Amino acid sequence: MMRAVVQRVSSARVVVDGKTTGGIGCGFLVLLGVTTADTGEEARFLASKVARLRVFVDDAGKMNLALGQVNGGALVVSQFTLYGDASQGNRPSFIDAARPERAEPLYMQFCRELEALGIPVGRGVFGAHMDVSLVNDGPVTILLDTDELRPRKGKAE
Numbered sequence: 201m202m203r204a205v206v207q208r209v210s211s212a213r214v215v216v217d218g219k220t221t222g223g224i225g226c227g228f229l230v231l232l233g234v235t236t237a238d239t240g241e242e243a244r245f246l247a248s249k250v251a252r253l254r255v256f257v258d259d260a261g262k263m264n265l266a267l268g269q270v271n272g273g274a275l276v277v278s279q280f281t282l283y284g285d286a287s288q289g290n291r292p293s294f295i296d297a298a299r300p301e302r303a304e305p306l307y308m309q310f311c312r313e314l315e316a317l318g319i320p321v322g323r324g325v326f327g328a329h330m331d332v333s334l335v336n337d338g339p340v341t342i343l344l345d346t347d348e349l350r351p352r353k354g355k356a357e
Contacts, residue, residue, distance in 0.1 A: 201345045202242040202306070203282050205231040208255055208340035212275045214324040215331040222322030227272030228253075229334050232310060233282030234303040235296050242346040243306050247313030250274065255340050263340070267319055274314050277324035277332055278307045300327055 206228050213223035230250060256265035256272070267274065280303065284292030298306070304326045311321045324330045 201235055201347050202238045202246050202310075203233040203235075203343070203345040204246055204250060205279075205282065206250060206253060206342045206344060207231075207334060208337045209275075210335040210337045212322075212332070212334035214275065214277060214322070215333075216325045216328045221325050221330075222275050224273035224275045224320070224322050226270060226337075227267060227320075228274045229332070230274050230276045231279040231282060232276055232307060233279055234298040234306045235283060236298050236302070238298060238302075238306055238346070240306070240309055243309040244313050245346055246344060247310050247317065249344055251314060251317040251319050253342065253344070255342065268317070273320040273322060275322040275324075276307070276311050276314070277330065278303065278326050 209224070209227060209229050211223070211225050212227075212229040214221050228250065251268065252266050254266050255263045256267070256270045258264040280294060280297040281292070283297040284294055285296065286292045297303070307326055311323060314321050324332070
């Protein structure tokens with residue numbers, strides 16, 4: 201179940217070793233977590249969901265506009281710690297997070313899928329220590345995952 205923490209921002213940027221590697225103005229900072237079971241289907245689905253997420257304010261003052269409607273961008277940062285499990289103590293286990301050789305191609309696919317939908321994408325550096333800064337707009341933070349791609353208990357499979 202690929203997971204994204206989506207924050208509506210006025211601006212965001214990633215700095216690695218003192219150099220800005222990605223940045224956006226208005227749009228989304230997307231922290232993306234990939235699990236061992238994820239495939240390209242999850243990347244496609246979640247990118248589409250992010251692009252269509254209607255949390256920007258329209259002329260009537262309602263959260264009703266999607267990213268493309270406000271000419272927004274997405275800064276996508278890979279974050280395996282979204283799958284940290286601290287239920288058995290205080291030191292999280294990351295056993296559900298995909299290994300880099302599996303996660304990086306899916307992270308890159310997620311970014312390409314957003315770009316294919318017309319969204320400008322800034323990126324962090326996969327596996328690097330990153331300084332991420334943002335101006336949270338609202339604040340508005342939405343947790344999305346690909347759970348709805350999987351059959352639910354009690355429903356026909």
